Amino acid sequence: MSDSLLGLDEPPQPRDNAYRVLARKYRPQTFSELIGQDAMVQTLGNAIKRDRLAHAFLLTGVRGVGKTSTARLIAKALNCIGPDGQGGPTIDPCGVCEPCRAIAEGRHIDVIEMDAASHTGVDDVREIIEASRYSAVSARYKIYIIDEVHMLSKSAFNALLKTLEEPPAHVKFLFATTEVNKVPVTVLSRCQRFDLRRIPAEKLAAHFAMVAQAEGVEAEPEALTLIARAAEGSARDGLSILDQAIAHAGLEGGGVHAEAVRQMLGLSDRGAIRTLFGLLLAGDASGALAALRGQYDLGVDPQAVLRTLLETVHGVTLAKLGTEANAGQSTEELKALQDWAAGLSFPALHRLWQLLLRGHDEVARAVLPIEACEMALLRVIHASQLPDPGELARQIANGSVSVSLPASAPAAVATSAEPAMPGNMAELVAHLERNKRFQLAQQVRDYLRPVRFEGSEFDFGAARDLPQDFIRDLGAALRESTGVNWRLTCVEDAAAPTLREEAAANEAAERDAVLASPVVAAAIEAFPDAELIGWTKTRSNQA
Numbered sequence: 001m002s003d004s005l006l007g008l009d010e011p012p013q014p015r016d017n018a019y020r021v022l023a024r025k026y027r028p029q030t031f032s033e034l035i036g037q038d039a040m041v042q043t044l045g046n047a048i049k050r051d052r053l054a055h056a057f058l059l060t061g062v063r064g065v066g067k068t069s070t071a072r073l074i075a076k077a078l079n080c081i082g083p084d085g086q087g088g089p090t091i092d093p094c095g096v097c098e099p100c101r102a103i104a105e106g107r108h109i110d111v112i113e114m115d116a117a118s119h120t121g122v123d124d125v126r127e128i129i130e131a132s133r134y135s136a137v138s139a140r141y142k143i144y145i146i147d148e149v150h151m152l153s154k155s156a157f158n159a160l161l162k163t164l165e166e167p168p169a170h171v172k173f174l175f176a177t178t179e180v181n182k183v184p185v186t187v188l189s190r191c192q193r194f195d196l197r198r199i200p201a202e203k204l205a206a207h208f209a210m211v212a213q214a215e216g217v218e219a220e221p222e223a224l225t226l227i228a229r230a231a232e233g234s235a236r237d238g239l240s241i242l243d244q245a246i247a248h249a250g251l252e253g254g255g256v257h258a259e260a261v262r263q264m265l266g267l268s269d270r271g272a273i274r275t276l277f278g279l280l281l282a283g284d285a286s287g288a289l290a291a292l293r294g295q296y297d298l299g300v301d302p303q304a305v306l307r308t309l310l311e312t313v314h315g316v317t318l319a320k321l322g323t324e325a326n327a328g329q330s331t332e333e334l335k336a337l338q339d340w341a342a343g344l345s346f347p348a349l350h351r352l353w354q355l356l357l358r359g360h361d362e363v364a365r366a367v368l369p370i371e372a373c374e375m376a377l378l379r380v381i382h383a384s385q386l387p388d389p390g391e392l393a394r395q396i397a398n399g400s401v402s403v404s405l406p407a408s409a410p411a412a413v414a415t416s417a418e419p420a421m422p423g424n425m426a427e428l429v430a431h432l433e434r435n436k437r438f439q440l441a442q443q444v445r446d447y448l449r450p451v452r453f454e455g456s457e458f459d460f461g462a463a464r465d466l467p468q469d470f471i472r473d474l475g476a477a478l479r480e481s482t483g484v485n486w487r488l489t490c491v492e493d494a495a496a497p498t499l500r501e502e503a504a505a506n507e508a509a510e511r512d513a514v515l516a517s518p519v520v521a522a523a524i525e526a527f528p529d530a531e532l533i534g535w536t537k538t539r540s541n542q543a
Contacts, residue, residue, distance in 0.1 A: 031044070037070070037196055048077060051089075055172060056191040059071060076103045110137055122158075144174065149176065245260065276291040289377065292305060317349050429445050445498065446463070446498060446500045460488075474488060
C-alpha cells in the first residue's frame with residue numbers, strides 16, 4: 001500500500017496563528033452543521049439506529065455542497081466511540097474521542113482518502129483491494145473515501161466491482177462525484193446513492209451572516225444575498241466570495257457592503273436593472289441604451305445585464321402567478337414586480353423571455369458584446385410596441401381593427417394581411433396549406449365528407465377512422481390562424497364525397513370524355529397498344 005493511499009502525504013497542519021480560508025475554517029464538523037441536506041441526514045440517522053448500514057455510499061451533487069465533508073462525517077459517525085470509549089455508531093459523533101479527532105485532522109490510519117483524479121489507474125485500485133482484506137488497525141470500520149470517483153478508468157472500475165459488491169464486513173466505501181452520469185451503472189447498482197441538493201440562497205445568506213458575525217465583520221443583508229446568489233448553491237464558493245469581500249472591506253476600512261460586492265463581482269445593480277426594465281417596457285430606446293452604457297462603464301458584463309433582466313422577467317411571472325416572494329428581495333423590488341405583473345399579460349412575458357434569452361445567447365457568442373446587447377435591447381423595445389399576434393387576429397376578425405395598405409401594394413400582400421375565414425372545405429385546405437399545416441390539410445382533403453360549413457362551424461363525416469387528436473389539433477390550428485374558436489363536429493352517415501374522391505371522379509370523367517372524342521378514339525383504333533399517358537401525368541401532377 002503506497003503512502004499516498006494511507007494519507008501520509010497530507011500537508012502539515014497549519015500553525016495555530018496561521019490564517020485559514022473560511023471555506024476550510026467553517027467546514028462542518030457535525031451533521032447538524034451540514035446545511036441544506038436534511039433528508040440525507042435523516043436517512044443516515046435512521047440507518048445507523050437500525051443497524052442497516054450499506055457497504056458503499058455514493059455522494060453526488062454540484063461543487064461545494066458538502067460531498068467530501070459528508071463522507072468524513074459518515075466516517076466519524078461509524079467509528080465514534082464516545083467520550084468514555086464505550087459508544088457505538090451514532091449520527092451525532094462526539095468529536096472528542098481519538099477516532100473523531102484523528103479523522104477530523106486527516107491522520108486516522110483506517111480512514112483512507114484517495115483523489116481519483118490523480119489515481120485513475122487499475123494499479124491504484126488493486127492496492128485498495130489488497131489492503132481491504134486486512135482488518136482495521138484501531139477503528140471499528142476501515143473506510144475508503146474516493147473523491148471524484150468518475151475519474152477512474154474503465155479497467156479500474158471493473159477491478160473494483162467484485163470487492164464493491166461483496167466487501168469484507170469491516171470495510172465501507174464512500175464515493176464522491178460531481179458527474180454521476182460518468183459512473184458505470186454496474187457501480188451505481190452496488191451503492192446507496194445520496195444526491196446532495198444545491199443549498200437555497202436564503203440558507204446560504206443566513207449561514208454567511210453567522211460566519212461574518214463569528215469573524216467580527218459587519219455585513220449588509222443585501223451584500224450577503226448577492227454573495228449567496230453568486231454562489232449558485234455552493235457553500236464553498238460562497239465562503240470564498242465572502243472571504244474576498246471581507247478582505248476588500250478591510251482595505252476600505254468598513255464592513256461588507258452591497259455596492260462593494262457588486263463592483264467586486266461585476267454584478268449589475270438591481271435597482272439600475274429595474275430602471276432599465278421599465279425603460280424597455282416604455283419603449284424608450286435612447287434611455288435604455290444610456291442605462292446599459294452606464295452599467296457597462298461601471299464594469300458590468302453585458303451578458304450579466306441580460307441575465308439579470310431574465311431574472312426580472314421570471315420574477316414578474318412568478319408574481320403574476322401569486323407565488324411566495326423570495327426572502328432576499330427588497331420591498332422596492334417586490335412592489336416593482338407586482339406592478340409589472342398587473343400590467344403585463346402572460347403572452348407578453350413569454351415573448352420578453354424568449355427575446356432576452358435569444359439576446360443572451362447572441363451576446364455570449366458575439367465579437368462585440370456591448371453592441372450585440374444594444375441590438376438585443378432595441379429588438380425588445382420594438383417588439384414591446386407590437387400587439388399580441390393572437391389578440392390582433394381576433395380584433396381583425398371581429399372588425400374592430402382595420403388593415404389598410406398603400407394602393408401600390410401587391411394584391412398578394414393585401415390578401416395575406418387579411419386573415420380571411422375559409423368558407424368551404426376547399427378553402428379550408430388552402431388555408432391550412434398557407435399556414436404550413438400540411439398534414440392537417442392532407443387529412444381534411446382525403447378523409448372528411450362535408451355536411452355543413454357556416455362561418456366557424458363545420459360539421460363533417462369521416463371516410464375512415466380519424467387520428468385520436470385530429471379534431472383537437474384542427475381546432476387549435478384554426479384558432480391560432482384565425483383568432484376564432486371553431487366548433488368542429490364529426491357526424492355519422494355523411495354521403496358527400498371527400499375532396500380527394502371528388503377530384504378522382506372528376507379526373508375519371510374527363511379522361512373518359514377524352515377517350516370518347518373522335519380523334520382519340522380513331523388513334524386508339526389504329527394503334528391498339530397506345531395509352532393515354534400525357535394527359536394523366538399532367539393531371540396527377542396538378543392534383
